[in-house]
Amino acid sequence: MSIPMSGPDLTAAEVAAVNAVLQGAPLSIGPQLEAFEQALARYVGIPYGVGVNAGTSGLHMCVIAAGVAAGDYVITTPFSFIASANCILYERAVPVFVDVDPLTGNIDPHLVAQAVADLQAGGAAAQRWLPPALRAEGVTGRVRALLPVHAFGQPADMAPLLQVAQAHDLVVIEDACEALGAEYRGQQAGTFGAAAVFAFYPNKQITTGEGGMIVTAREDWWHLFHSLRNQGRDIFDAWLNHTRLGYNYRLDELSAALGCVQMERLAELLAKRAQVAAWYNERLANVAGVERPTIVSTTTRMSWFVYVVRIQPPAQRDVVMGRLAALGIPSRPYFTPIHLQPFYRERFGYQWGDFPVTEALGATSLALPFSSVMSAAQVERVVAALREAV
Numbered sequence: 001m002s003i004p005m006s007g008p009d010l011t012a013a014e015v016a017a018v019n020a021v022l023q024g025a026p027l028s029i030g031p032q033l034e035a036f037e038q039a040l041a042r043y044v045g046i047p048y049g050v051g052v053n054a055g056t057s058g059l060h061m062c063v064i065a066a067g068v069a070a071g072d073y074v075i076t077t078p079f080s081f082i083a084s085a086n087c088i089l090y091e092r093a094v095p096v097f098v099d100v101d102p103l104t105g106n107i108d109p110h111l112v113a114q115a116v117a118d119l120q121a122g123g124a125a126a127q128r129w130l131p132p133a134l135r136a137e138g139v140t141g142r143v144r145a146l147l148p149v150h151a152f153g154q155p156a157d158m159a160p161l162l163q164v165a166q167a168h169d170l171v172v173i174e175d176a177c178e179a180l181g182a183e184y185r186g187q188q189a190g191t192f193g194a195a196a197v198f199a200f201y202p203n204k205q206i207t208t209g210e211g212g213m214i215v216t217a218r219e220d221w222w223h224l225f226h227s228l229r230n231q232g233r234d235i236f237d238a239w240l241n242h243t244r245l246g247y248n249y250r251l252d253e254l255s256a257a258l259g260c261v262q263m264e265r266l267a268e269l270l271a272k273r274a275q276v277a278a279w280y281n282e283r284l285a286n287v288a289g290v291e292r293p294t295i296v297s298t299t300t301r302m303s304w305f306v307y308v309v310r311i312q313p314p315a316q317r318d319v320v321m322g323r324l325a326a327l328g329i330p331s332r333p334y335f336t337p338i339h340l341q342p343f344y345r346e347r348f349g350y351q352w353g354d355f356p357v358t359e360a361l362g363a364t365s366l367a368l369p370f371s372s373v374m375s376a377a378q379v380e381r382v383v384a385a386l387r388e389a390v
């Protein structure tokens with residue numbers, strides 16, 4: 001019996017909910033979407049939720065709402081899934097990467113403070129923060145926003161980030177796509193920025209197939225997001241009137257119905273994921289060469305998205321991954337740094353060595369099979385294989 005890398009947790013209730021939509025309810029723009037938005041916003045404790053067809057679409061709309069324009073700088077992390085940087089490029093702005101904290105893999109707030117101060121001062125000190133290919137031009141844009149990512153379901157260090165943002169009038173967009181249910185100093189991830197985005201791809205804490213949701217306390221942004229996701233129509237527009245450039249980022253009713261049931265089961269899903277992580281933690285405690293995830297004290301609640309270990313020398317991550325595969329156990333190098341992705345190297349001139357902490361994490365991190373439907377016996381098999389591989 002093979003162990004999958006990840007997988008959704010679905011019951012008869014999800015099947016019934018999707019079937020009910022198929023029995024004649026509207027398939028798009030209907031009551032399920034609104035119910036899903038309200039359920040998630042209520043859970044997070046924020047006034048508005050806006051369902052979208054993917055987390056990436058949600059991030060794109062947040063970048064637009066933040067007023068990020070061509071040539072602007074947005075400070076973000078290179079240790080993430082590529083969507084958190086691509087959404088900046090969609091508006092022809094420049095992602096300015098800042099290296100991460102070695103314990104959590106989240107953006108380092110001290111470096112963020114330094115980068116913002118240097119970029120606003122301009123000159124030689126500023127240039128080193130710019131992508132290599134843009135350094136010769138010097139500082140040509142303004143820093144407009146911060147886009148921290150709560151990597152692996154552990155919140156970024158928001159307090160000092162918010163201080164920097166406030167001092168320099170920057171908009172904060174939280175990429176909370178991996179962190180539904182996480183808490184930082186007792187406060188829910190998704191409530192710190194001007195807006196935050198959750199995602200529901202099948203490996204996330206809850207799934208809608210494809211899907212995402214923006215949450216915000218700003219009523220003006222709530223209206224703007226409705227318009228942007230619906231081809232630029234404003235509330236007062238007729239179906240074929242389009243006030244602004246918009247997109248089709250709508251979430252359909254089948255997906256929203258699935259999301260409603262998953263939200264009802266969220267406490268159960270998060271508890272099961274925490275249990276699987278606890279099994280891994282126990283069984284990996286004495287495996288030499290394998291470092292378990294570090295949960296820092298500001299993380300008052302971890303929302304387990306993935307279970308990522310670090311392979312310590314002399315063992316090599318890629319060798320271990322190959323041996324695991326030979327033993328029938330899938331695993332992933334998670335994350336491959338964004339700045340080293342072919343497109344980013346080519347466009348911005350990045351090289352190995354530009355973000356040493358991110359690169360060290362990228363070279364040693366290994367995501368093990370993880371989902372809420374994993375059994376203790378499956379965790380046992382993965383750990384036995386890992387012990388052998390290392």
Ligand SMILES: *Cc1c(COP(=O)(O)O)cnc(C)c1O
Nearest residue numbers: 054055056081083177178199201
């Ligand atoms: C999953 C994820 C997203 C969004 O992904 P979609 O596939 O567009 O829903 C964005 N950022 C991070 C860090 C993610 O893990």
